[in-house]
Amino acid sequence: MDIPFLEKQLKALADKNRLIILSCLKSGEVCVCDLVEVLGLSQPAVSQQLKKLEQAEIVTSRKVATWKHYRIVDEPSPVLQAALSQLENKSVYHYEPCY
Template structure:
């Protein structure tokens, strides 16, 4: 495994808020607005956490209307997969952007 990738992924996984985001994503795609509700922090702060996970190759995003929706990438490294298996699934709210 690429050491630089491993370093980025381990750093991305070393934050409680990012682990909560990943636990939400275990159930499928989630809108950024739902993450704001779950973490109870500002949208820019949520976006910074999501950016770290995306840069580490753990999640991916797509734009839907004015919102971004995030999901786990299909093929995770063994390190990330082991962490995901330990996280309990967390249900998020239903963003009104889902109907756009």
């Protein structure tokens, strides 16, 4: 693993909200609308956190109607695997359908 990539991933992991997001994504794909409810942040603030995770190649997304759904990448790096192994699965409640 090259140092710039490792640095990018470690910086992305060094945030409480992003770690909570990853806890939610351990169980599978989650809509950004549900992450807004879990984190208690605005949709733009959650999207900014997800963008940092996506830029660090930690999560990937797909668009469903007007919302994006996120999941952890298919082949996580050893650093990401180690971090994920330390996080508990956080349940994401679906408050209302988002599409």
